[in-house]
Amino acid sequence: MKVLVPVKRVIDYNVRPRVKPDQTGVDLANVKMAMNPFCEIAIEEAVRLKEKGIATEIVVVSIGPAQAQETIRIGLAMGGDRGILVQTDARAEPLSVAKIIRAIAEEEKPGLIITGKQAIDDDNNQTGQMTAALLGWPQGTFASAVVKDGDKLMVTREVDGGLQTVELSTPAVVTTDLRLNEPRFASLPNIMKAKKKEIAIKSPADYGVDITPRLSVVKVTEPKKREAGEKVADVDTLISKLKSAGAI
Amino acid sequence: MAVLVLAEHSNSALNDATGKVLSAALAFGGDVDILVAGENARPAAEAASKLAGVRKVLLADGAPYGKPVAEALEALIVPLMGAYDALFAPATTNGKNAAPRIAARLDVMQISEITAVIDKDTFERPIYAGNAILTVRSSDAKKIVTVRGTAFPAAGAGSGAPIETIAAPSGPFASKFVREELSKSDRPELASAKRIVSGGRALASSDQFQQYILPLADKLKAGVGASRAAVDAGYAPNDYQVGQTGKVVAPELYVAVGISGAIQHLAGMKDSKIIVAVNKDEEAPIFAVADFGLVGDLFKIVPELTEKL
Ligand SMILES: Cc1cc2nc3c(=O)[nH]c(=O)nc-3n(C[C@H](O)[C@H](O)[C@H](O)COP(=O)(O)OP(=O)(O)OC[C@H]3O[C@@H](n4cnc5c(N)ncnc54)[C@H](O)[C@@H]3O)c2cc1C
């Protein structure tokens, strides 16, 4: 079974994002970028499926600027086999990304697409579900376990009240939650090896997808600042403060 | 103009999230209908019909909707959308699972987790873990929106809207519900709790999490939350996680115990009315958002607090 893993290049999760003074967006100039953490989990899951003999080939895909090649390389160093960069400097929304992934899936015919549940920049949580819908495939979102059972996939999902298991026919789309696995670090030899792996460079037009955004940014502003309060000396003071604030 | 609200419910009862989505839909404007898709879900439909501002309730009752997979909701809702200008769904795991499928099928970009409705095309939503607020304008003819419950008021009581039964596609669908393991608890659920006590990595074990956090929560009649680190380490179940990629809460009182205050955690709780932090590191970032901070060892402070409350 071929596995397709879409990965997004985003701001590193350790960086505190800063809103640009002109309110057009978040300042990404000279900011450390990384692979979206949920995408790392997706790659790791694909590599584990390959180690178990279930996955035969892992194709790492990214839609983004030229630098997204670095993100694909990380995926290849973790165990991906080859990459596809659909290069564009324009903002590609989840709907456009899903359409591109659909087109790639129609060409590559994977048995499974694993995406992250959410990209930590725009916090959209849509692309996997949209891809599944456009392909007419089943989905197992927010996965904390994926088990192959004959030609079915059993996916355990993190839901509001606890855990839920769904059975999917294949081909299918799975989106990763935090507890699915702990991604490995790419070793130096594997990083060297990944440099020789093939990355095909494409454009959205190669897949016939118009990526004109449907959503336009009116403005991006700072959230309301929360003032730090006071440090209290002891439990008794805390209780009396909470009482006078009406909290207890 | 007409809006369809997707109800969050347990078949036998309506979840508070529904009323909040309704408030967002009413702010958007037009006639608002609520869809209750369930199995033996008449009680939930009746509760929905008693919310203020509802034109009618659509009840789609059938076996696949007791615990609906996204594919079943897609099959049900996509055809309904011909009669609606917008779908407002809760930003619960259920809503987040299904709404993007419906958006994609209608060739619409979903607007995720809105916190304000500005006008028919314009919405506010947090991005970058709430470190920035995006005002976004949609050019799509239909709007598919998920709603962050903490940002909207509960709905009022109405005089009773009619309930209309509609046919529900019976499947089979490409995915199938198999089983559920829900965390059992008599405590208030996180999304609607007035008070929450959350524990972090500092609790150091599941036993200590229970021994220190639960009695304090009991005393305060509070819901219980956790940081990702505490959940990953197995001190608390996954559905306790508060944060950017867990639950977003905004109770009257949030007590963070042994939680450092990473941006991903703050994203889920910084709109709480009053925040209390207990942490032995006086430099911990959680203190930057806490109304009342207590620096010290939680294993001393928490029992004393529990005792004296
Ligand atoms: C993609 C992604 C998504 C994430 N999503 C979330 C999310 O939704 N929610 C979330 O919470 N995190 C999330 N995180 C993780 C987040 O970055 C932090 O790692 C996590 O919140 C830290 O948890 P913590 O505060 O319990 O642990 P730590 O950061 O280890 O903090 C423990 C704190 O306890 C204090 N302490 C230790 N011993 C004592 C004692 N005896 N008494 C008092 N205080 C003590 C320490 O001073 C420290 O401040 C996410 C991370 C990533 C990469």
Ligand SMILES: Nc1ncnc2c1ncn2[C@@H]1O[C@H](COP(=O)(O)O)[C@@H](O)[C@H]1O
């Ligand atoms: N530009 C992109 N290129 C490749 N994959 C993407 C892109 N955007 C989103 N994805 C995938 O979709 C997941 C969820 O993203 P989102 O729906 O934007 O929150 C990510 O974790 C990726 O797996």
